[in-house]
Amino acid sequence: MAPAIELTGITKRFPGVVANDDVNLTVEAGEIHAICGENGAGKSTLMKILYGMQPPDEGTMAVDGQRVRFSSPSDAIEAGVGMVHQHFMLADNLTVLENVILGAEPRNWRGIDFKAARQHLSEVGEAYGLDVDPDDLVESLEVGERQRVEIIKVLYRGARILILDEPTAVLVPQEVEELFRNMRELKASGATILFIDHKLDEVLEIADSITVLRQGRTVATVKPEDVTAGDLAELMVGSELPTPDITDSTVTDAVALDVAELVVHDADERAVVDRVDLRIHKGEIVGIAGVEGNGQSELIDAIIGTQPVASGTISLLGADVTHASVRNRREAGIGYVPQDRHHEGLLLEAPLWENAMLGHQTQAPYAKGAFVDRRGAQGQTEQIRTEFDVRTPNVHVAAHALSGGNQQKLILGREMMAEPSVLIAAHPTRGIDVGAQAAVWDSIRAARAKGLATLLISADLDELIGLSDTIIVMLRGKLVATLDPAAVTPRDLGAYMTGAALEPAGQEVAADG
Amino acid sequence: MAKSLGRRVMLALAAPVLAVAFAVAMSSIVLALSGSSPITAYIDMFDHARKLETMIDIGNRFTPLYISGVAAAIGFRMNLFNIGVEGQYLLATLFAAAAGGAVNLPPVLHIGLILIVAMTVGAAYSGVAGVLKVTRGVNEVISTIMLNVIAISGLVAWLVREWQAGGGVNASGGNAGVGTEPIPESGLMPNLNGFVEIFTREIKQGKKLTGVLVIALLVGIGYHVLVNRTRFGFDLRASGMNPFAAQAGGVPPKRMVVTAMVLSGAAAGLVGMSTLMDQGRYSPNFVRGLGFAGIGVTLLGRNHPVGIAIGALLFAFLDVSAGILQISGSASREIVVIMQGIILIAAVVAYEVVNRFRQREEAKDAAAALQSVPPAGIEVSA
């Protein structure tokens, strides 16, 4: 049988970089094929080329043995290639069914033929073992379910070759298992899957073959049974796989951030953060564990100041900031790594040095009085670039030209360089490769030793356990358990997060009343 | 380096030049179809524009167009569509005229008072739209359109009658009788004829180059410094590019909306000054349409201070040429309006085309630069 995908000599250049340099890639039909590589290695670019979003400068592509040339994603779908992006593209206020058929609506003489659509959707769901309720509103779904809808959306359009760009980055372990189950079923039904992942143990678990890219070139294609995670890391970055080591506690008695009886309401006046008490000392890292949508984002937003507080207080280094502006809080020393870098973290069209200013634009070295200090800002950005290894031709390119992981490094760098007293970090290493991840952890630990208080939110439970001094579980807006990271496994943590490990009845009743 | 700078400049100019060339071609077709000779019409326009007096006219038209363009651009920089420059400048000019006619002050103070009243009224009126947006969530496009109607057909129409001078005759002796109290000499900005004549021959036909041109240039410089060099300008642009990231970065979103509208309105207040200083009073037939024209000028200039100047100059040239076409009979003056429209559409398209070309060129350069440096030594064992 002809391979599902055969890329030959693919080259793609961007200003100042060669993203793909004579890449060859063969994906056999019916296999799960992982793509690994450092940040900026050219993985996303290669996938976008395969999906017709960007034309290659050189090279040829074949799908099922047929030479193809895609000028848009619809050509790719025509040929049976579909892609799920890392940033979901679903309309929140539509149902699953409406989202799936959007842009590919079956029609009859009366307009959209919902009956046929529903029929087709359930056929697709059955054929690939994917379970969704077509009438659910997308906004009510959890991340893992949304992702499933995205996958079904692609399958519905007839794709048999599926590209997933960092599908596990946003998932908690339970959801990852669910995704992998789905992927195996898809494979059993004859689909071919190509996916990008930075977590090497996941790759080894699910992939049939692994291709490693480095600096735009294919370094090797290996079988998981022939390599260890360490081998893979070495292929990717040329260094050993870092292990989050246990360091001595640096927790002090001085309280840096004190959140008391905090209540935050959503648009319907429901308490999404429900009487939360949280205290973080200088030199302490407090990790919040929880399935997305249990009030973590609202808690963060309230601390940063982008969401109003219904009741309760927030104090920063002893000063009440409950109603202070975001700017005042930032100037008082709160650093912020948002959970979605494109949404809240970056000005994608602006140059890197202006992105480095964002959130710190009132302070040196970015500002001089009422004016922007361009030279100071650019110098500082250069320093972020070297210290945090942001791979870029220079600090004047636009932020959208950076690879996902490098964008993340830039955000981390700008926050850490400002030497905050409190850091609110949501998924700080999301999308960052294993090598750079270790560097990020080191820099957070170094700052902690100097007295930084950190509130850490992460879907990566190893990160949460490895970094935190204390772990707090958040469920339905409440902090329901405090755990010692030294005594907890990712598995236990997962059980707490879904509420399975909590006392039944009593606690639940109290929580809802 | 020099080569790349030359090319950058060329690429920057390519889009507007392409747009104008396209517009000329299209207008020629329209002219030919309507039975006029395009060649004669263009020759008439250029011959006319070479005359010193015409250049003065162009300068006088450029002045309000440029200020109007900058006023619109301040809002555009943060995705605020201030469609209300029209109403803002008419209202502001009326108030400034009334204030200027009501007092007698030493020249500098008198002129300063008039300008400050104009800017304050423009800012306040535009600020209403800003406040409505942040407190009531009213889209600024809707509110400024309505505020235009209220200003022009309501307030201005009413106040101009209320504040009518007691049957005073217009200084220039024209269509006199109605209008505000004439502003005394001390309140009128001196013209720039004396300055221009240092370099040229004597200016004839009683033409005067408005002194407000100096203010227009200061507005342009101020705009550049504000947007590109100050912290406020950074906050403004950040809010325009990504309001969520700006907010998380400490930019107060509501205050930015109101401030941007107020600044835009303050600039808008100055749009009518050159005409006011020339006519010495506000009359019911005071020049209209400068606010809307400014939007086109800004689109053409891509919110860039120099770009807006080029756009304003081009539109001023076309506006002034309309007169000569009419007089020489080589074409109807409406052709100018058609040309302005085509230029705008063509500009939008041309910018996009040139942008793509630029990206491709840069990629090629990058590749060429990298060819000479072998990449880090990695075994390729695929």
Ligand SMILES: Nc1ncnc2c1ncn2[C@@H]1O[C@H](COP(=O)(O)OP(=O)(O)OP(=O)(O)O)[C@@H](O)[C@H]1O
């Ligand atoms: N639109 C663009 N313009 C300019 N450069 C780009 C563009 N897209 C990608 N690049 C560059 O191409 C290189 C490869 O980027 P790509 O996004 O493919 O990396 P990646 O392997 O997906 O990395 P990550 O793991 O960080 O997501 C990077 O150096 C990036 O800066």
Ligand SMILES: [Mg+2]
């Ligand atoms: Mg990527």
